[in-house]
Amino acid sequence: MTAEETAPSPTSAPQTRSLRIGVAGPVGTGKSSTIATLCRALSDEYRIGVITNDIYTDEDARFLRAEGVLPAERIRAVETGACPHTAIRDDVTMNLLAVEDMEQDFAPLDIVLVESGGDNLTATFSPSLIDAQLFVLDVAGGGDVARKGGPGIGRADLLVINKIDLAEYVDVDVEQMVADATAARDGKPVLALSRKRQQSIDELSDWVRQLKGKYHSGEHVPTDPGPMAPHFHADEDGGYVHTHE
Amino acid sequence: MARGTEALLLLSDGRLPAGGYAHSGGLESAIRMGRVNDIEDLKRFLTGRATTSGAVAAAFAAAACGACLGDRLEDVSVLDDEFQARTPSPALRQVSRTLGRQLLRAMTAIHPHQLQQRLPRRLNHPVAFGAAAAMLDLEPDDAARGVLHETLMGPAMAVVKLMSVDPFDAHRALAELVPLLDTIAGDAATYADADPATLPAFGAPLSDVVAEHHAAEEVRLFAS
Amino acid sequence: MLRESHPDATAGAHAPPAAAPVDAAAMTARAAVSCQNVDGAANRLTRLRSEGQFVLRPTHPKGFEPWAHGAAAAGRVSVSAGTAGPLGGDRLSLDVYVGPGAVLVLNEISATLALPGTSGEQSVITFTVRVDDGATLIWLPEPVIAARNCDHRQDIRVSLAASARFLLREELIVGRHNEAPGNIAQHVRVVRDDRPIYDQNLRLGDRYQGWDSPSVADRSKAVGNMLIVDPASGIGTNRADLIEANTVGVGLDDDVVQASAVAADSLALSHALDEVLNRLGPPWSR
């Protein structure tokens, strides 16, 4: 019998609880890159772990390991069986166990980042899994995305508008996009980010530091961005729309 | 039968948040290997799964439920070892342990119960399922039915994401299997108090083989 | 209902030996072999009892022997068929004992052909095997062929001491060449140091609903397994050998390897299992 098998029952919460931050957003907007950026910027200050969620492969975990921003064993992948939004909202058990295991195996961890499988505009994390969430959009998706709203854009703890270095190539006015987003979010924070602009990285890092402080002082209360709207799944058969009640 | 029906439905509903949706019960790999191409193949797939892995899982769930109800927790560990001996694929062992653990984790939140503190941390899925059934005051027969249902619902639900089939046809295949499933579950329930060593051990060699291949795939939709 | 269609469903690992056959023409036979380490010679055949179907003879190496190849200090026994069959209704058993530190290689002269009897009853062969501490049993039976309409069952119960070494290779063929499959159930249960390490009841043939499933045997004519226990060898550590689409060799524990193979015919099956051994390297392969 291994130590693991004789360990206490699954109910026993990890000895140390990290700040758990979810990173959601549509496919390719820069979730993994943002996590890599955060790890690079903060790994001297905090002990960080990362859980990635995958649809077909463990590409994201591999990318992050290859970036060398964390010890490879502190990056783990969860397979979500073709349903990435389910894994972060309807049925978080796989992710929750992955987070708890990570906290237990590398205790004490300060922060665990959970990357959602790239899905669509409506997927957000359940507060039963994470304490706070980032929603990542990019300028390449077009300047009007932020106005389209949705629970992630409207109510995530932080909205990141990524790849602003590309704005000029895709005819997006970053200031306008940030203003639209801020309006859509009733003033909740919006951050224009590029991994090529150190100042934006510093702002992102500061936001995490502040969150960490508020989390420990009890000021931060996890909030649910809200239910998903009906959404569209692209697949071989042309896709279908469904809701999650 | 009336007693506990609702609890059984709760426990065996695929929407119970215990991570079952990420698994296809070997179907993805069977399709990839060209062994399942149409609805007739799917029906044979499900039939064999029911008479082998399903029948074994059902007997173990019934026995684990019986052991928990009778407060014979040492038997739960023995059952777990016996189940592992009947699972000659390391990939499937891993899957079963993961699903078992997820179910127990979900149960701690859904229905706190003193058994949760006293059970081993790692249990194979059918054993965990039997224990969860006991926590919900269900009977061994319910545990057998529930786990058998889950064994087949996984692939029957996954198929629509893996192959072009009519979802009604997938459910028709299940409906046609109902009499067989009733028989298997009824038989499994008779193991509620049996010596763990005597539980069924029906082998499914292709399930073992494809599970290992699947685990080695770089690109896959389902975890198993 | 199910019990009727799968009468062995409840035949547990510790089921008592099958009752005497009803059919007067059927045979009951009990054979035994013991190999012990006597005065430092690990190969003494201290018991060799032949009966009925089982004719046991001391023998010489027959081709390459996994692990024991070239070992002079190994007892070698061949089993040859004294009669045709088993036939439906037969109840046969073979007890094998390998004493502490002894080495036995057990093989067969020819394949076993299970045939239907006149009574329609099942034929049953029971093997009861004990391998003691520091002992080795290399068991290489020839294929068991289930002829059309036969109903055959083999119960193989193995008890290994913690430091026993063991190889069992099983090859089941349903139906002779161009023949409809017969029915065979082979139940192997291996207990090591009193803990179960392998327990599989493989059921093939139309009597067993679902055997033709893509999740079971998919109508393949040949199904094989191999179990290798080699204490402290590390042969099983992280092993997951994928050999063609239908064969795998995996580590069940650091020193336990199991192979499953499904093939179109006996020859392909034999090659597949050989390849599993090849991946283990010497002394398990050439």
Ligand SMILES: Nc1nc2c(ncn2[C@@H]2O[C@H](COP(=O)(O)OP(=O)(O)OP(=O)(O)O)[C@@H](O)[C@H]2O)c(=O)[nH]1
């Ligand atoms: N120019 C530029 N490209 C970026 C930036 N951040 C990410 N990218 C690129 O955007 C692409 C997608 O980035 P990822 O971080 O993999 O995006 P993701 O959201 O994790 O993607 P999925 O996990 O597949 O949904 C990659 O090619 C990145 O190099 C940025 O700040 N500027």
Ligand SMILES: [Mg+2]
């Ligand atoms: Mg990513």
